[in-house]
Amino acid sequence: MASDSKDVAPRKKANVSRRSLAEDGEIVDGKAPNPVWFKPLMFGFMLVGLAWIIVFYISAGEWPIKALGNFNILVGFGVLIIGFLMTTRWR
Numbered sequence: 794m795a796s797d798s799k800d801v802a803p804r805k806k807a808n809v810s811r812r813s814l815a816e817d818g819e820i821v822d823g824k825a826p827n828p829v830w831f832k833p834l835m836f837g838f839m840l841v842g843l844a845w846i847i848v849f850y851i852s853a854g855e856w857p858i859k860a861l862g863n864f865n866i867l868v869g870f871g872v873l874i875i876g877f878l879m880t881t882r883w884r
Contacts, residue, residue, distance in 0.1 A: 827884050835879040842873025 846869035848856050
């Protein structure tokens, strides 16, 4: 009966995020999920940029566009960076 005289702190409710309760496709925290095409396009940009640079090095500057010369590296990195920038909008 000694426990009756002790002050017992009330239990805290578990913090359940609204994100964990959301179903697929539901708007959570005012942000809609990405469209279906977003991830393939994002990874596509990354892969195309990487492939552009690899092809340039393997072909010793003959491919993809010979007239650009070493600027092919900038084109490859530019496409690659577009893909990486898209990752900041991935939900």
